[in-house]
Amino acid sequence: MGLAKCLENDCFDPLDPNGNITIIFDIHKWTDDGYQARVTIQNYYQYRHIEKPGWQLGWTWTMREVIWEISGAYAAQQGNCSNFKDPIPHSCKRDPNILDLPQGTPDNKSGNCCHGGLLAAWAIEPPMSYSSFDIKVGNLGGIFSAYKPANVTLMAPGPGYTCGPFLDADPTVSSDVGGRREIQVFRTWKSTCTYSSFLANKAPVCCVSLSTFYNPDITPCAQCSCGCREADSATSTCIDEDTELVQSISNLNMVKCTDHMCPVRVHWHVKNNYKGQWRVKLTISNYHYWRNFSDWNVLVQHPGFGQSSIVYSFNSTVLSTASYADEVALFWGLPNYNDALLRADDKQLGSVTTEILINKDLHSFTLRNGWAFPRRIYFNGENCEMPLPDTFPMLPNGSYSRKTNGSLSLFLLLLLYITISTLHNWQ
Numbered sequence: 001m002g003l004a005k006c007l008e009n010d011c012f013d014p015l016d017p018n019g020n021i022t023i024i025f026d027i028h029k030w031t032d033d034g035y036q037a038r039v040t041i042q043n044y045y046q047y048r049h050i051e052k053p054g055w056q057l058g059w060t061w062t063m064r065e066v067i068w069e070i071s072g073a074y075a076a077q078q079g080n081c082s083n084f085k086d087p088i089p090h091s092c093k094r095d096p097n098i099l100d101l102p103q104g105t106p107d108n109k110s111g112n113c114c115h116g117g118l119l120a121a122w123a124i125e126p127p128m129s130y131s132s133f134d135i136k137v138g139n140l141g142g143i144f145s146a147y148k149p150a151n152v153t154l155m156a157p158g159p160g161y162t163c164g165p166f167l168d169a170d171p172t173v174s175s176d177v178g179g180r181r182e183i184q185v186f187r188t189w190k191s192t193c194t195y196s197s198f199l200a201n202k203a204p205v206c207c208v209s210l211s212t213f214y215n216p217d218i219t220p221c222a223q224c225s226c227g228c229r230e231a232d233s234a235t236s237t238c239i240d241e242d243t244e245l246v247q248s249i250s251n252l253n254m255v256k257c258t259d260h261m262c263p264v265r266v267h268w269h270v271k272n273n274y275k276g277q278w279r280v281k282l283t284i285s286n287y288h289y290w291r292n293f294s295d296w297n298v299l300v301q302h303p304g305f306g307q308s309s310i311v312y313s314f315n316s317t318v319l320s321t322a323s324y325a326d327e328v329a330l331f332w333g334l335p336n337y338n339d340a341l342l343r344a345d346d347k348q349l350g351s352v353t354t355e356i357l358i359n360k361d362l363h364s365f366t367l368r369n370g371w372a373f374p375r376r377i378y379f380n381g382e383n384c385e386m387p388l389p390d391t392f393p394m395l396p397n398g399s400y401s402r403k404t405n406g407s408l409s410l411f412l413l414l415l416l417y418i419t420i421s422t423l424h425n426w427q
Contacts, residue, residue: 012194015301015321015328015376019045021119021154021161023057025189026172027146034065034138035146035186039073039098040112042130046123046319047299047330048195048381050156054117055131059149059166060095065137067091072113072133073098089138095151100131117157121297121381123319124332152191160200163193197382203227206264206384208377213271214367215393221260225385229257237261239289256287256344263288264341264379266298270372271355278304278365278372279357282314282331284379286341286350293341296352297332299378304358304365305329313338313354326375367395 013019022042029036041055056076066089067075079093100117112132120128140146152163166189173184207221229237238257255263265285272279284298305318305327314331321328333339333352342350365371370392377384 013381015299015319015378016046016048019048019122019195021045021156021193021195023152023154023163023166023191023193024169024172025149025166025191026185027187028185030144030186031136031138031142033142034068034136034140036134036136038132038134040130040132041119043119044122044129045195045381047121047297047378049121049124049295049297050117050119051294051380052116052118053157054100054115055119055157056097056099056117056153056155058095058097058151058153058155060151062147062150064139065147066139067096067135068138069136070098070133071135072131073100075099098133100133118295119156120295123317123330124295124297124315146187148189152193154193158200160195160197161193162196162199163191166191195381201382204385205262205382206266206377206379207260207262208374208384208386209265209267210373210387210392211267211269212367212372212393213273214395217393219387219391219393221258221262221265222385222387222391223259225260226262229261254289256289256349258287260385262385263291264293264384266377266379266384268300268374268377270367273367276360276362277357278360279355280372281353281355283351283353284341286344288343289345290343292343292350293380295332295339296341296380297330299328299330299376299381300374301326301328301376302374303327303371304361307359307361309356309358311354311356313352316356370394 022044024040024042025037026040027035027037039057041057043050066081066084068087068089070090075091075093076097076099077093078091079096081088081092084092101114103114103116103118105114112130115128115131118128119131120126122129137146148166150165152166154161154163169188169190171184171186171188173182175181176183204226207225209221210219227237238255238261240257255261263286265287267283267285269281269283270278271281282298282300284296286293303326309316309329311331313334315334316329316331319328319330331354333341338352341352344350370389373392374386376386
């Protein structure tokens with residue numbers, strides 16, 4: 001939440017150094033006892049989106065403000081408005097909690113509203129990465145002044161975000177008359193919110209497993225990657241594949257019992273090695289019994305993405321990285337096909353998969369020393385637990401060569417024996 005604090009290193013993502021959610025408060029009109037303002041929530045995270053049930057934005061008024069009217073959103077509580085007769089304010093709460101209107105609500109006054117609180121990731125769908133609403137603030141006595149709200153909070157939809165105070169910024173400028181005239185608001189305040197997985201989650205939420213065509217061994221997710229199953233209670237943290245139990249369980253955080261105990265597993269399989277290309281199969285599996293992941297995305301850091309590639313069943317793009325030599329590729333589902341990672345049930349896991357054909361850079365490509373495996377994988381912006389490098393599937397250890405050399409030695413010894421025996425017989 002906004003009241004929580006996080007260390008700078010924990011709130012900073014090196015693969016998305018400029019990522020944040022910015023709250024913009026634009027005052028564009030004075031009224032008899034206050035002002036009218038537009039509030040915009042802009043998601044600048046490249047691969048972290050806000051999904052159902054959507055964002056909740058809050059702050060604390062520093063004077064005696066009330067919200068007379070609101071368009072494009074609503075305050076969750078009206079509060080005590082007994083000091084007002086007619087009209088009654090929309091909200092008299094000193095610390096209002098604002099939510100977006102449901103999708104499809106016929107409200108066109110606020111410009112960009114009514115997405116049900118959903119915000120797309122900046123790199124995936126920029127036009128859907130922001131939302132705005134209009135408010136009429138009053139009870140300030142008509143002094144043509146305004147006071148910055150304090151204690152900005154953001155739930156999106158759960159905790160994890162820390163928001164800074166509203167600060168004065170250059171007034172927002174928009175265009176009119178076909179772009180030939182600039183219009184400037186009276187005052188602009190901005191608050192920046194950053195995300196911390198440490199604050200949002202008690203344990204990791206995903207893990208990575210690996211396999212290859214050249215080694216029959218599979219490297220599974222590390223044991224207890226996302227926590228361990230409690231030994232004294234069969235259903236306190238997970239459930240086995242029991243139809244009746246799966247259907248009757250009411251814990252919304254329940255997952256399938258596994259060694260890794262993660263809600264989501266990402267599997268990277270090196271499938272084929274061709275002369276000028278190599279092929280990977282990427283599979284994401286949902287072990288959660290009650291949660292669908294809508295508009296999911298997976299981020300993969302791997303040097304191979306510096307070359308062109310073909311992705312068969314997902315959307316994809318390569319993101320620019322300022323501080324890493326390895327390339328970073330972002331994958332997400334195709335609309336109305338596999339953009340939702342469905343929950344597990346008693347019969348099967350929910351999963352989505354694609355194959356990726358990557359061109360080779362013959363100067364750097366190798367299957368040795370784990371080069372073919374990702375350096376890092378994120379699911380929905382959460383860093384997934386990777387296996388330790390010494391557990392990666394390795395190339396064959398050269399036993400075939402030693403076997404060949406041993407056979408050759410045996411053949412030479414046999415040939416020498418036959419030669420000596422033949423010479424002895426001649427004598």
